[in-house]
Amino acid sequence: MNLFSLIKGHATFAHGGVHPLEHKEETAGLAIRRLPFAPKLVVPLSQHKGAPAKPIVKVGEEVVRGEPIAESDGHVSVPMHAPATGRVVAIDLWTTAEGPKAPAIVIDVYDAASQQILYEEEVDIMRQAPDEIVRLVKDAGLVGLGGAAFPSHVKMLPPAGKMIHTLIVNGCECEPYLTCDHRVMLEHTDALIRGIRIAMRATGARRALIGVEDNKMDAVRTISERLPENDTIEVKAVEAKYPQGAEKMLIESLLGQQIPEGGLPVDLGVAVYNVGTLAQMGELLPRGRGLIERVVTVSGAGVARPGNYLVPIGTPLGFLLKAAGVDAEANKVILGGPMMGMTVASLDVPITKGVSGVVANAVGNSDQDERRVYPCIKCSRCVEACPMRLNPSMLAQLAKKREYECMESDFHLNQCFECGCCAYVCPSNIPLTQYFRIAKAINRERPALAS
Ligand code: SF4
Ligand code: SF4
Numbered sequence: 001m002n003l004f005s006l007i008k009g010h011a012t013f014a015h016g017g018v019h020p021l022e023h024k025e026e027t028a029g030l031a032i033r034r035l036p037f038a039p040k041l042v043v044p045l046s047q048h049k050g051a052p053a054k055p056i057v058k059v060g061e062e063v064v065r066g067e068p069i070a071e072s073d074g075h076v077s078v079p080m081h082a083p084a085t086g087r088v089v090a091i092d093l094w095t096t097a098e099g100p101k102a103p104a105i106v107i108d109v110y111d112a113a114s115q116q117i118l119y120e121e122e123v124d125i126m127r128q129a130p131d132e133i134v135r136l137v138k139d140a141g142l143v144g145l146g147g148a149a150f151p152s153h154v155k156m157l158p159p160a161g162k163m164i165h166t167l168i169v170n171g172c173e174c175e176p177y178l179t180c181d182h183r184v185m186l187e188h189t190d191a192l193i194r195g196i197r198i199a200m201r202a203t204g205a206r207r208a209l210i211g212v213e214d215n216k217m218d219a220v221r222t223i224s225e226r227l228p229e230n231d232t233i234e235v236k237a238v239e240a241k242y243p244q245g246a247e248k249m250l251i252e253s254l255l256g257q258q259i260p261e262g263g264l265p266v267d268l269g270v271a272v273y274n275v276g277t278l279a280q281m282g283e284l285l286p287r288g289r290g291l292i293e294r295v296v297t298v299s300g301a302g303v304a305r306p307g308n309y310l311v312p313i314g315t316p317l318g319f320l321l322k323a324a325g326v327d328a329e330a331n332k333v334i335l336g337g338p339m340m341g342m343t344v345a346s347l348d349v350p351i352t353k354g355v356s357g358v359v360a361n362a363v364g365n366s367d368q369d370e371r372r373v374y375p376c377i378k379c380s381r382c383v384e385a386c387p388m389r390l391n392p393s394m395l396a397q398l399a400k401k402r403e404y405e406c407m408e409s410d411f412h413l414n415q416c417f418e419c420g421c422c423a424y425v426c427p428s429n430i431p432l433t434q435y436f437r438i439a440k441a442i443n444r445e446r447p448a449l450a451s
Pocket of ligand 1: 385386387388389390392415416417418419420421422423432433436
């Protein structure tokens with residue numbers, strides 16, 4: 001155990017951040033439990049950043065739990081696997097959390113099937129060459145389970161001239177209500193450590209630092225106890241402060257370095273992975289399996305049976321809510337946490353690889369509440385709260401005047417990662433993050449509009 005890191009801990013990023021009420025006590029002490037299979041599972045072909053996967057099954061075909069059902073379409077893309085044994089009944093457009101419908105494979109689950117995973121092949125993973133591990137990570141359909149859903153294998157391949165020397169492992173889980181990563185660290189510790197060693201071998205990283213917020217010291221202790229003395233993997237407690245789990249913030253907290261504007265962690269020789277992703281890596285790769293389920297926190301004032309559920313990918317939100325005792329009509333439901341999550345309009349939306357939580361009736365970001373908006377009183381609280389040292393008040397004024405280009409060129413709009421701290425502290429309830437999200441979307445379209 002590395003006692004030094006336990007004592008030293010509690011590092012944090014230098015500027016901004018907020019301390020919203022955590023609301024984690026309801027679920028943090030509850031062990032992960034398996035959700036039964038819904039009668040119908042919906043597997044969207046685009047659950048990740050990058051190109052959608054291409055179906056390799058046809059309507060009417062029987063599929064076995066764990067079997068690949070869609071292949072990746074390019075480097076930044078991952079395959080999909082059948083989350084249950086059943087029959088493909090449609091490959092069609094389906095409602096997504098983001099709004100527009102998108103192609104998905106719909107599977108009618110066989111009632112009588114044992115749902116045993118037969119589609120697997122044992123691999124002596126630590127004996128594989130790094131590029132072979134990268135291929136296996138891609139084949140497993142692994143993406144960032146912290147919410148970003150960026151294909152995991154892509155981060156293992158630094159661009160020419162760059163190298164990865166440090167793996168940063170994100171166990172912060174700074175969003176209120178969410179505790180799925182906390183439970184994974186406690187219950188799947190060996191798989192997590194195995195996953196870290198696999199990722200280190202694939203990337204060539206010489207050391208790994210696991211950052212865990214200091215409201216989860218039981219996880220810090222549990223992981224530390226499983227690590228040998230002077231190991232290349234080290235656990236460090238960091239201050240519980242939102243958005244500690246943002247990769248830019250965590251890198252600053254653990255390494256004291258800031259990613260240059262417009263840069264990536266790899267520019268500092270770093271790759272960042274969420275604990276849930278690495279635990280899945282440690283679980284799936286040695287067995288040659290694909291990603292077909294994930295842990296999802298269901299919490300909030302409107303939940304009768306809160307907890308951390310092991311949910312088959314593609315489970316309709318309505319099915320999960322019913323199992324957790326949520327009256328979806330009476331409660332506002334957010335996918336993700338209340339600070340960065342999104343309100344969902346339909347219960348048909350499936351749980352995808354990037355969904356870490358479902359919160360019903362959260363108390364949190366003013367963006368999520370329908371509160372009355374008042375004029376800006378120039379109090380500068382948003383400036384003090386912004387971890388990226390931006391001026392949200394000024395950005396909002398420009399957004400109102402539709403000066404979107406100026407927001408980007410003169411006020412670093414693209415440095416905003418929509419953490420919601422500014423909107424959270426604003427006494428005038430100005431939906432600042434929404435303004436910035438819209439402004440960025442308009443700027444992204446601009447070259448297309450001009451051409
Ligand atoms: S949402 Fe953007 S502007 Fe607001 S605090 Fe976060 S990074 Fe700063
Ligand atoms: S916190 Fe709200 S009211 Fe205060 S300066 Fe920022 S935008 Fe204006």
